[in-house]
Amino acid sequence: MEIQMWQIIALTILSMILIWDSLSTAIFDGKPMFAGILAGIIMGDITTGLAVGATLQLMVLGVGTYGGSSMPDYLTGAIVGTVFAVTSGQGVEFGIGLAVPVGLLMVNLDVLARFCNVFFAKRVEAAIDRMDYKAIARNTWLGMVPWGLSRALPVFIMLIFGEDIVNALVNYMPDWLTGGLRVAGGLLPAVGIAILLRYLPVKKYISFLLLGFFAAAYLSVPMVGIAIFGVAMAVLEFKKSINGNQVAVAANAGDSQEGLLDGEYED
Amino acid sequence: MENMKTNETKLTKKDISSVSRRWIMGSQITWNYEKQMAIGYLWAMLPIIRKLYKDPKEQQEMLKTHVQFFNTTPHMGGFICGIDAATEEHEGYKAKETVKGLKTGLMGPFAGVGDTLFGVLFPTIFGSIAAYMGQEGNIAGAIIWLIVNIAILCLRYFTAGIGYREGSKIITSAKDKLDALTAAATLLGITVVGALVSTVVSANVTASFTSGEVTVNGQEILDQIMPCMVPVIVVAFIYWLLGRKKMTSTKAIILVMVLSIVLYALGILG
Incomplete structure (x- = not known):
């Protein structure tokens, strides 16, 4: 199935809303479980989204962002993984196989967003020196921009250009890789469990x-x-x-x- | 002399609700490596500062006080804002140094309990159930988790008010309860994790051994020794790995992926 433009836009907005929610109201708490389900709804295949989100969720059990440490961004991974699991017709394991490297790469953008906000924080402090309350409010809320873009841009780019790459990947993927990814999908939840056991x-x-x-x-x-x-x-x-x-x-x-x-x- | 005077402006319920809302929405929006949640804290306290300090110089000093480094669990920060608001209401500008100490003194203990409860235990307990059901194609677990998160959000709305009314005695009065709750939730979390090992980690051994005319299926032998033997070994192996220096969860994930591909190619797992 081919992805429609409205789906790409909806998924891009979804990635922004999910990261903002995780920073404030936290009802989806930035968890891949919800990202997978919501991406599945947009793609018209909740079952796949549920399965991709669930497996990724098990991998991040106990991994939190304390004191500003970044964790693999399986939120973005779950969205991208669900989409390509549905469009490629290759199933859940394939989606997870894509989501993991995407999540591991995306952690760099999380770091970048946290870094960019130093700029707005400095401007807030400059506004205090001038006692400019409007500027304090404006620059506080501008902090949303780096956060939003850190998720929206990669999702948008991957969904626009990813399809050909993924299709090529599917056509030429050898059995040892597809089979290996399937095995990995079964074993990876062990990582989340082990991290938890280290913490508890x-x-x-x-x-x-x-x-x-x-x-x-x-x-x-x-x-x-x-x-x-x-x-x-x-x-x-x-x-x-x-x-x-x-x-x-x-x-x-x-x-x-x-x-x-x-x-x-x-x- | 004017600094000695107790502040006469009184905060209303509306002011405190506003602090709560602002903390929930703004605490992490301008999160940055330099001062972390400092801007979020300032944002939450802005209406209080503008109301309590009429002298522009004092106002500016308090703004600067509240833009210092701050970091705690977002779920718990409301308590600190509330305690802070009560202190500033009573003591006025002369509380400036007290407030600095209060903030840095409280953020650690609250983060200790908050990160454990809201960062680890709740997501573990509800995330495990949601993911387990999700893998079976059942969305109910995820919906339960969502409802829990909404309930937590509603409770967060009251944290600033509780902090405001109880003041710093909340730390002593709530600590026993929070510690007991943490211990109980830890126990529940560990029980669920024990079950997770056997239910969500899956490995199917395809290797078989032929001796003469008898072929023995590898998986059957392992099952006779103990069900879910491979998952237990894999979890124990990664647990051991994570205890080693320089090992990170990212490296562990990559290692598991490579290992899976190799074991599949060798025909051991499938």
């Missing part, structure tokens, strides 16, 4: 890691069932922490805080 205080809660695995692998309990079990245990833990005597609470809090700091994973 696994040693303290190792029994729950094993219980979760046991319930899913041996008892085939579906994910919602496991979440219910987890909530039950979490409520007990919460009550224990709150109702326990003050000393216990303090010791507990100190523990968990320490564990999180020790296990903190930085990219």
Whole structure:
């Protein structure tokens, strides 16, 4: 299927709205899960968008942008990956195979946007010296421009010129690459899980890691069932922490805080 | 003498709501490497500054105070704005130094809890469920996650008001609860992650071993030892890798992709 001009424009606007949302209201929180679904709606194939977004989401579990660190931009990756999975007819694995390198490259533009905003911040400070409130407001909001362009430009360019490249890729792609990408699509969520385990205080809660695995692998309990079990245990833990005597609470809090700091994973 | 006088201008509920809205919308818009959320903080406090300080010199000094380096979890910053607003309302211009200390003193502790809860645990718990269901073609998990995010946004609207009313005692009163909540959410997150290993990482071993006339399927042997053995090994391997110096998540992703292609080409995985 060929992509229409209105779809390219809609997807470009989508990428801008998603990055702005992630900086402010955060209802889509810049997550590839939502980017994939929304791109899927625009492309008329929610199923593909859902699958591409879901796999990318699993890869970024636990990867956050703390203190201004950049992470692979799977938001843009999910949009581009979904589009080419649909237009090429090559399926979800192909889309993920494209989304990963796109996401890894796009991180450079995230850095550039954060860098460009130094310029507007300087202008805000200059406006304070003049006590020019209009200029303070204007330059604060101009910060949206580098952010928006850092996503919109690459999405627009890739969608306009990408189709021929992707078609050529599809025609000449050898079996070892298509098959390899399929295997990679299955294995890549392991990276997100491993990053999370590095961040969370696994040693303290190792029994729950094993219980979760046991319930899913041996008892085939579906994910919602496991979440219910987890909530039950979490409520007990919460009550224990709150109702326990003050000393216990303090010791507990100190523990968990320490564990999180020790296990903190930085990219 | 005028600096000794307690500020008489009172802030209204509307002022505080305005701070909340401005913090939510503006905190990261002009995020930059030099002062991070400084401009966002200034933007949130602007109406307060204009209302409380009538003297242009004082106004300018406070603008400069609020444009200093600031960084915390966006979800938690509203509390700090609220506490700050209450302090400035009571103390006026002489609170300038206090406010500087307050901001730098509070941003760390709030970020510690906020990044863990909103940056890691909530996205892990709801993202895992949404992605697991999404891989099965079910959009319900994603919709639940979206509703949770909207609920969090609504709660964020009240953070400045809570900070304003409770003042800095919020840190002691809320800390126990937040720590307990963090511990509980961590436990839930780890349980879900344990299940994720076996459900979302997939690897199908295609290698088989022929000994005489008997051909043994590799996957069957592994399944008899333990279900999902390959996913467990892969997760453990990457976990170990990430603990090594100079290893980043990006390198790990590239390594997994190369490894997948090699293992497929060799006919071990498929």
